[in-house]
Amino acid sequence: MDIGIVGYGCYIPVFRISVEEIARVWNTDADSIKKGLMIEEKSVPDVDEDTITISVEAGRNALLRAGIEPNKIGAIFIGSESHPYAVKPSGTVVAEALDLGRDLMAADFEFACKAGTAAIQCCYGLVKSGLIDYGLAIGADTSQGRPGDALEYTAAAGGAAFILGRDPLAILDSTLSYTSDTSDFWRREGQDYPSHGARFTGKPAYFKHVISATKNIMEKASLKPRDFNYAVFHMPNGKFPSAAAKTLGFTKEQMAPGFVVSRIGNCYSGSSPLGLSRVLDTAKPGEKILLTSYGSGAGSDSFIFTVTDKILERRDKAPLTDHYISRKRNIDYGTYVRLKGKLKE
Amino acid sequence: MVHSSIPLFWRLRKAKYRLEGTKCRKCKSVFFPPRSFCSRCRRKGEIECFPFSGKGTIISYTIIRTPPEGFEKQSPYAVAIVKLDEGAQISGQVIGDLKEVETGKRVSAVFRKMYEDGPQGVINYGLKFALTG
Numbered sequence: 001m002d003i004g005i006v007g008y009g010c011y012i013p014v015f016r017i018s019v020e021e022i023a024r025v026w027n028t029d030a031d032s033i034k035k036g037l038m039i040e041e042k043s044v045p046d047v048d049e050d051t052i053t054i055s056v057e058a059g060r061n062a063l064l065r066a067g068i069e070p071n072k073i074g075a076i077f078i079g080s081e082s083h084p085y086a087v088k089p090s091g092t093v094v095a096e097a098l099d100l101g102r103d104l105m106a107a108d109f110e111f112a113c114k115a116g117t118a119a120i121q122c123c124y125g126l127v128k129s130g131l132i133d134y135g136l137a138i139g140a141d142t143s144q145g146r147p148g149d150a151l152e153y154t155a156a157a158g159g160a161a162f163i164l165g166r167d168p169l170a171i172l173d174s175t176l177s178y179t180s181d182t183s184d185f186w187r188r189e190g191q192d193y194p195s196h197g198a199r200f201t202g203k204p205a206y207f208k209h210v211i212s213a214t215k216n217i218m219e220k221a222s223l224k225p226r227d228f229n230y231a232v233f234h235m236p237n238g239k240f241p242s243a244a245a246k247t248l249g250f251t252k253e254q255m256a257p258g259f260v261v262s263r264i265g266n267c268y269s270g271s272s273p274l275g276l277s278r279v280l281d282t283a284k285p286g287e288k289i290l291l292t293s294y295g296s297g298a299g300s301d302s303f304i305f306t307v308t309d310k311i312l313e314r315r316d317k318a319p320l321t322d323h324y325i326s327r328k329r330n331i332d333y334g335t336y337v338r339l340k341g342k343l344k345e
Numbered sequence: 346m347v348h349s350s351i352p353l354f355w356r357l358r359k360a361k362y363r364l365e366g367t368k369c370r371k372c373k374s375v376f377f378p379p380r381s382f383c384s385r386c387r388r389k390g391e392i393e394c395f396p397f398s399g400k401g402t403i404i405s406y407t408i409i410r411t412p413p414e415g416f417e418k419q420s421p422y423a424v425a426i427v428k429l430d431e432g433a434q435i436s437g438q439v440i441g442d443l444k445e446v447e448t449g450k451r452v453s454a455v456f457r458k459m460y461e462d463g464p465q466g467v468i469n470y471g472l473k474f475a476l477t478g
C-alpha cells in the first residue's frame with residue numbers, strides 16, 4: 001500500500017518587516033537589495049513565539065487534515081536550527097501539546113535548513129519498515145541575522161508539519177540525499193548569530209548540492225523536468241532557487257506555487273516545507289511534485305511526490321498556507337528589535 | 346523569582362497545554378480548571394476528562410502595564426476573562442493589537458511561551474487567546 005503524506009499543515013507568525021524598513025535604518029539601497037534577493041518582506045515572530053509554538057500550531061493543522069487520532073502517531077521528529085533548548089528536545093513539549101501519547105519515538109534534528117526534510121525521510125523509513133503507523137515530521141525555525149548583516153533582510157520565522165503514513169494525499173515515490181563536508185555557513189555553540197563564508201555560499205555549496213540531488217533523483221526515477229507539475233527548492237532568497245531551477249530546466253510556472261520566499265523570507269528549516277505546503281494547497285490528483293531542500297554544512301534531500309484524490313477531501317480541513325501569508329501586520333525596525341530581543345542588557 | 350514550581354506545572358500541563366478540563370456525566374456541568382468532584386451532584390457525580398475547543402468570547406478584560414517579573418518583554422498586554430463555548434470561564438492573556446481587544450469579541454486558544462524563569466531556567470508554555478472576529 002502506498003506511503004506518503006497523509007496530512008500537512010503550516011504556521012507563519014503575523015508580523016512582517018519590509019526590506020525598505022531595514023534598508024532605511026542601515027542606509028542601504030532598498031531597491032537593489034529587493035531586486036538582488038527577490039524579497040519584499042519577511043516574517044517576524046512575536047516575543048512569545050519560538051520553534052516549539054510554531055511546531056504545535058503547524059502540527060495541529062496537519063492532524064486536522066490527516067483526520068487520525070493523535071495517539072496513532074508513533075514518532076515525532078522536529079528539524080530546526082533554533083530549538084529553544086540546547087538540551088531538552090522540542091518534540092517532548094510539542095508531543096504533549098498535541099496529545100500524541102507516551103508510546104512515541106522522539107528526537108530533534110539539526111542539519112541547518114534541511115533538518116525538516118531529513119525528518120520526513122526518517123518518518124517515511126519507519127512507516128515503510130512497519131515500526132510505526134504514522135510519523136510526524138516538522139521543519140520550523142525562528143532564524144536570526146546579525147543586525148546589519150545581509151542575512152537580516154531574509155532570516156524569517158515559520159514552519160510546516162507533515163504526517164507520513166498509509167492512505168496518503170501525496171504518495172512519496174522516491175527520496176535520496178547528497179551530502180558533503182562544505183563549510184559555507186555555521187554557528188558555534190553559545191553564539192547568538194551564525195557566520196557565513198559570504199560569496200562561498202553559492203556555487204560549491206547551495207548549487208552543487210541542490211543540483212546534484214535533483215539530477216540524481218530524476219535519473220533514478222527516469223523523469224525529466226517536464227514530467228513534473230511543480231518544483232520546490234530551498235529558498236534562502238529568491239535568486240538562488242530561481243537560478244537552480246533554470247540550470248536544471250524547470251520553468252517559472254512550475255516554480256510559482258511553491259515560491260513563498262518573496263513575501264515571508266527564508267524560514268530556514270521551514271523554507272522548502274512551506275513551499276511544499278503551498279503547492280499541496282492547489283495541486284490536483286495525479287500531479288507530480290519535485291522537492292529539494294538544502295542545509296549548509298552541507299547537504300540536500302530530494303523527493304518526488306504524486307498527489308492522490310485524497311487531497312480533495314482533506315485540503316480544506318485546516319487553514320491554507322495563503323491564510324498565514326496574507327494575515328499580516330507590518331512593523332517598524334524599533335518594534336522588530338524589541339520582538340527579536342536584539343538589544344543586550 | 347520562580348513563578349511556579351516545576352512539579353506543580355508538570356501536573357497541570359494537560360490543562361495548560363490543551364485546555365483539558367472535566368465534565369460531570371450526570372448533570373453535564375463542565376469544569377476548568379479540572380475538578381474531580383461535581384459541586385452540584387456531590388457524591389453522585391461522575392467526573393470524566395473533557396477537552397475544551399478553546400473557542401470563546403471575552404466577557405471582561407484589563408490591560409497590564411506594570412507586569413510582574415518575567416513578563417516585562419510582553420508588556421503592555423491584555424488579560425481577559427473568557428467564557429468558553431462549552432460553558433466554563435477562564436482568565437488568560439489576549440495577544441494581538443491592544444486597541445482591538447473588546448468585551449464581546451470572539452477568541453480562540455493559541456499555543457505560546459508564557460514566561461521564562463530567567464535565561465537559565467525552564468521555559469513555560471501554555472495557551473493564550475487570539476482574536477478571531
Ligand SMILES: [Zn+2]
Pocket residue numbers: 369370371372373374383384385386387390391
Ligand atoms: Zn454533576
